[in-house]
Amino acid sequence: MRSPLMTVVAVLAGVGSTACTIDVRGDYAVVREEKRFTVSGEPDLHLRTFDGSIQLKSWDRNEVLVEIEKHGPDSDAAKALVVNTSQEGNRVTVDVPNPRGDGGGFHIGQSPSVSLVVTAPRRMKLDAHTGDGSVSADNIAGTLAIDTGDGSIRIRRVEGALKAHTGDGSIDIDDAVGRIEAQSGDGSITVGGRFELIDVRSGDGSVHVDAEEGSALKSDWSISTGDGSISVELPGNIDAELDAHSNDGRVRANGFSGVSNRNEDDHGSARGTLGKGGRTLRVRSGDGSIAINRH
Numbered sequence: 001m002r003s004p005l006m007t008v009v010a011v012l013a014g015v016g017s018t019a020c021t022i023d024v025r026g027d028y029a030v031v032r033e034e035k036r037f038t039v040s041g042e043p044d045l046h047l048r049t050f051d052g053s054i055q056l057k058s059w060d061r062n063e064v065l066v067e068i069e070k071h072g073p074d075s076d077a078a079k080a081l082v083v084n085t086s087q088e089g090n091r092v093t094v095d096v097p098n099p100r101g102d103g104g105g106f107h108i109g110q111s112p113s114v115s116l117v118v119t120a121p122r123r124m125k126l127d128a129h130t131g132d133g134s135v136s137a138d139n140i141a142g143t144l145a146i147d148t149g150d151g152s153i154r155i156r157r158v159e160g161a162l163k164a165h166t167g168d169g170s171i172d173i174d175d176a177v178g179r180i181e182a183q184s185g186d187g188s189i190t191v192g193g194r195f196e197l198i199d200v201r202s203g204d205g206s207v208h209v210d211a212e213e214g215s216a217l218k219s220d221w222s223i224s225t226g227d228g229s230i231s232v233e234l235p236g237n238i239d240a241e242l243d244a245h246s247n248d249g250r251v252r253a254n255g256f257s258g259v260s261n262r263n264e265d266d267h268g269s270a271r272g273t274l275g276k277g278g279r280t281l282r283v284r285s286g287d288g289s290i291a292i293n294r295h
Helices: 075-080
Strands: 005-010 017-025 028-038 044-049 054-059 063-072 084-088 091-096 113-121 123-130 135-148 153-166 171-184 189-202 207-211 221-225 230-234 240-246 251-254 259-263 268-274 280-285 290-294
Touching: 017 075, 028 075, 044 113, 054 123, 063 075, 063 091, 091 113, 113 123, 207 221, 221 230, 230 280, 240 251, 240 290, 251 259, 251 268, 268 290, 280 290
Parallel strands: 044 091, 044 123, 054 113, 054 135, 123 135, 135 153, 153 171, 171 189, 189 207, 189 221, 207 230, 221 280, 230 290, 240 280, 251 290
Antiparallel strands: 005 017, 017 028, 028 063, 063 113, 084 091, 240 268, 259 268
16 A cells, blocks of 8 residues: 655755655645755844745854645645745845746636745844745744735744734744834734833734833824724833724723723723823724723
């Protein structure tokens, strides 16, 4: 009886290449490759794939490990997927172009995709994009830009300046320190941590922000959704000018003196000074309730 799984292992020669494995299972195949790059200090990572997930992890080595998974309807199609890699100093580039060129066309069976798992020094510069796929990261720091055309974003233990965008999917950022800009065209957004700046926008989805003790408005904050509820948890000693409004929903600021709540049948608002005032905390919902709560 023929096994449904066949694995072929081959060692590849060349700079940055370690090994290649081919898994054939049913009507699809996965080709796995590794690339390694030695860096000195903070790497500058540029990651692009037309379709596939991206996962980022950190370690204490002066090395970037890129694990590549090519998915295709058969082993020949998977092997034919092109992955361009290069290094210039600490700049490491991984670029996976769409084999269909403009991204059009119709495909029966397993659609081709290339996923990336990248392990690098914790502090980095990052520009990561996938046309269609989820992005996740754990324990990274630096100036970070993450984008997916269609997929969720999950970030844990992040420090620095993070920009996260998805055209369609949820965003979940936890244990963050620094500046967070998160935007979803269609999906819920949850962020928690100690913040200097928050700019969170969902076209359609609920938003939850948990600003922990030590958060401070170094710039104006903006939290909004086109359609969904918003909840904001704030430390009691935060200083800000609150400006919250919903076009269709009740608005309440709980536990803060100096804030007036006004609610009518079809909309609500809450405005006033938190602590000593200062920068503006702007909260907007096109259709949904807003709750501003004190820890």
